[in-house]
Amino acid sequence: AQSVAQPEDQVNVAEGNPLTVKCTYSVSGNPYLFWYVQYPNRGLQFLLKYITGDNLVKGSYGFEAEFNKSQTSFHLKKPSALVSDSALYFCAVRDRGRDDKIIFGKGTRLHILP
Amino acid sequence: GAVVSQHPSWVICKSGTSVKIECRSLDFQATTMFWYRQFPKQSLMLMATSNEGSKATYEQGVEKDKFLINHASLTLSTLTVTSAHPEDSSFYICSAREEFLAGDSQETQYFGPGTRLLVL
Numbered sequence: 348a349q350s351v352a353q354p355e356d357q358v359n360v361a362e363g364n365p366l367t368v369k370c371t372y373s374v375s376g377n378p379y380l381f382w383y384v385q386y387p388n389r390g391l392q393f394l395l396k397y398i399t400g401d402n403l404v405k406g407s408y409g410f411e412a413e414f415n416k417s418q419t420s421f422h423l424k425k426p427s428a429l430v431s432d433s434a435l436y437f438c439a440v441r442d443r444g445r446d447d448k449i450i451f452g453k454g455t456r457l458h459i460l461p
Numbered sequence: 462g463a464v465v466s467q468h469p470s471w472v473i474c475k476s477g478t479s480v481k482i483e484c485r486s487l488d489f490q491a492t493t494m495f496w497y498r499q500f501p502k503q504s505l506m507l508m509a510t511s512n513e514g515s516k517a518t519y520e521q522g523v524e525k526d527k528f529l530i531n532h533a534s535l536t537l538s539t540l541t542v543t544s545a546h547p548e549d550s551s552f553y554i555c556s557a558r559e560e561f562l563a564g565d566s567q568e569t570q571y572f573g574p575g576t577r578l579l580v581l
Contacts, residue, residue, distance in 0.1 A: 390554050391572040449570060453504045
């Protein structure tokens with residue numbers, strides 16, 4: 348069965364420093380991978396996705412993620428964090444050989460300290 | 462990106478009443494929509510997959526007679542919580558998948574802003 352792991356409940360980063368939010372996945376076939384961000388009392392906003400092609404994917408608000416097949420990881424990164432990046436981040440995976448379902452990780456709360 | 466709206470954004474109701482939540486894709490057509498439930502500080506739990514013109518597919522443990530889903534058009538899906546009880550209080554989020562004839566855009570789901578339901 349497909350699954351997503353976000354090992355960190357919370358990540359604290361000083362403003363201006365680089366940030367990384369970790370994600371690993373498990374699927375039986377080839378994955379579609381996604382990152383979403385959720386602000387308080389709001390729905391999810393799409394950040395970026397990996398479908399195929401270049402392993403480094405660039406998305407909204409300066410975020411990027413690198414698909415690493417050997418490590419089954421899809422970590423979210425940003426070179427310089429902003430206080431406004433503080434939010435809840437979800438990694439998600441869909442097994443391309445299976446049904447329509449996207450499975451979400453439990454989420455990582457990112458705190459950017461001014 | 463594509464926009465998905467939900468209405469209402471929040472609702473308070475008495476126990477035993479029914480509540481309908483609408484989900485609309487505003488600038489694209491969506492053959493498939495999804496309904497999620499989110500508890501505080503937890504991830505999204507998929508409740509059901511809504512298919513335009515056919516019956517919804519419910520996840521294991523989700524009561525289809527309690528959570529009625531209708532997907533009557535390519536831009537509208539509704540979730541009705543029937544005979545709501547306090548344990549149904551939650552944040553309900555819908556999602557729609559943008560459909561294209563070609564390309565990888567069809568793999569992206571866009572989410573509504575959510576509906577907070579409080580059952581007294």
